[in-house]
Amino acid sequence: MLITGASQLLTLRGRVPRRGKFLVDIGIIRDGALLVRDGVIAAVGTRLEVESLPESRSAEKLDLGGRVALPGFVDSHTHLIHAASRAEEYELKIAGASYEEIARKGGGILNSVKKLRAATVENLKKRAHAALREFAAHGTTTLEAKSGYGLDVASELKILRLHKELSAEQPLDIVSTFLGAHVVPAEFRNKPDGSAQYIALLTDKLIPEVAGTELAEFCDVFCDRGAFSVSEAKKVLEAGKQHGLAPRLHAEQLTRSGATQLAVQLGAASCDHLEQVSKADIRALAKSNTVATLLPGCDFHLGLRKYAPARELIEAGAIVALATDYNPGTCPTMSMPMILSLACSQLRMSPAEAIAAATINAAYSLLRDHKIGSLETGKQADIAIFDVDDYREIPYYFGVNKCWMTLKKGQPVFQKAHT
Numbered sequence: 001m002l003i004t005g006a007s008q009l010l011t012l013r014g015r016v017p018r019r020g021k022f023l024v025d026i027g028i029i030r031d032g033a034l035l036v037r038d039g040v041i042a043a044v045g046t047r048l049e050v051e052s053l054p055e056s057r058s059a060e061k062l063d064l065g066g067r068v069a070l071p072g073f074v075d076s077h078t079h080l081i082h083a084a085s086r087a088e089e090y091e092l093k094i095a096g097a098s099y100e101e102i103a104r105k106g107g108g109i110l111n112s113v114k115k116l117r118a119a120t121v122e123n124l125k126k127r128a129h130a131a132l133r134e135f136a137a138h139g140t141t142t143l144e145a146k147s148g149y150g151l152d153v154a155s156e157l158k159i160l161r162l163h164k165e166l167s168a169e170q171p172l173d174i175v176s177t178f179l180g181a182h183v184v185p186a187e188f189r190n191k192p193d194g195s196a197q198y199i200a201l202l203t204d205k206l207i208p209e210v211a212g213t214e215l216a217e218f219c220d221v222f223c224d225r226g227a228f229s230v231s232e233a234k235k236v237l238e239a240g241k242q243h244g245l246a247p248r249l250h251a252e253q254l255t256r257s258g259a260t261q262l263a264v265q266l267g268a269a270s271c272d273h274l275e276q277v278s279k280a281d282i283r284a285l286a287k288s289n290t291v292a293t294l295l296p297g298c299d300f301h302l303g304l305r306k307y308a309p310a311r312e313l314i315e316a317g318a319i320v321a322l323a324t325d326y327n328p329g330t331c332p333t334m335s336m337p338m339i340l341s342l343a344c345s346q347l348r349m350s351p352a353e354a355i356a357a358a359t360i361n362a363a364y365s366l367l368r369d370h371k372i373g374s375l376e377t378g379k380q381a382d383i384a385i386f387d388v389d390d391y392r393e394i395p396y397y398f399g400v401n402k403c404w405m406t407l408k409k410g411q412p413v414f415q416k417a418h419t
């Protein structure tokens with residue numbers, strides 16, 4: 001297939017990962033074109049260059065009509081599988097209840113756990129399929145998905161198996177993460193040593209089972225007040241590493257716990273949230289290959305007004321990525337363009353920086369930068385096309401969907417209806 005007519009083709013070619021002043025490099029080709037063969041990019045360049053290739057003459061044509069094309073978004077942090085929204089808590093939060101107050105009343109994550117355990121696989125799958133269609137409709141072509149609303153052996157495995165089934169049944173790639181250490185489940189909370197017993201269940205039973213059956217690539221821990229301590233997180237992540245699961249971490253969201261330092265020590269692929277990071281944490285991230293994944297949708301939805309210090313992280317040289325954190329409690333959105341809008345207006349990232357953070361750096365955090373995250377010869381033809389003249393309009397518009405078409409491995413997975 002020959003794709004022409006891109007007013008701006010954002011290739012995102014260049015150094016990986018992007019740090020500091022290089023984060024703005026998005027490799028724009030004006031009047032750009034792509035040649036796609038068997039789902040892979042065979043050539044990329046200006047229209048004149050690509051059209052002159054012999055293979056282009058016989059190719060099927062797609063004219064983008066002056067729209068903007070870029071790599072499909074890589075959403076590197078989601079909690080895809082859950083049974084229901086928590087709209088009732090949303091109203092309580094607006095009335096002033098804090099996230100932790102709601103959790104203490106049996107709401108929050110434990111509320112989602114109760115509902116997930118009771119849900120059928122069929123219903124969970126139906127809900128996830130609908131969400132995946134929304135992700136595709138907003139330009140996302142690969143997403144990470146975490147377990148963590150099961151918190152017992154059968155329910156965690158139920159979620160992880162769904163990641164695998166969904167990845168096979170629909171076109172978007174799903175990268176699976178085991179988040180058994182989301183919170184301590186209710187049945188362990190009243191026992192003396194309950195949390196130690198639950199961690200032993202994770203390290204001695206669930207992690208070996210999950211790794212042995214290849215149900216996840218990554219292991220994650222929610223390390224914060226009300227969830228797990230740094231020493232507990234270390235136990236879980238080290239057990240994961242021993243079994244070949246690369247670490248990721250929920251760090252410094254509600255309080256500054258020291259989780260970032262742990263992530264760096266363990267060589268974690270990603271350290272996520274970071275609203276409360278210290279200067280020393282920023283320096284540690286800057287010297288490491290651990291990606292600082294920022295999730296401004298959470299702060300927006302919770303009305304917290306304390307966003308992660310993106311500018312300081314970028315200027316120090318940390319590898320910054322952006323993701324939705326799609327989940328029923330703190331960030332019910334599948335829209336990466338909305339996350340880009342928040343990154344620009346609240347985190348003071350430039351549109352180019354936000355796009356690099358949501359594509360190539362996010363791909364790096366999922367250990368997939370060799371396959372996705374940029375439009376270069378040999379990479380998957382995962383492409384998002386926006387109905388705008390200039391890439392800066394992608395974050396500039398908010399609350400409306402400007403995605404016009406999404407291609408996964410060269411095949412359309414979303415196309416806006418003609419109006």
Ligand SMILES: [Zn+2]
Pocket residue numbers: 077078079250325327
């Ligand atoms: Zn999360």
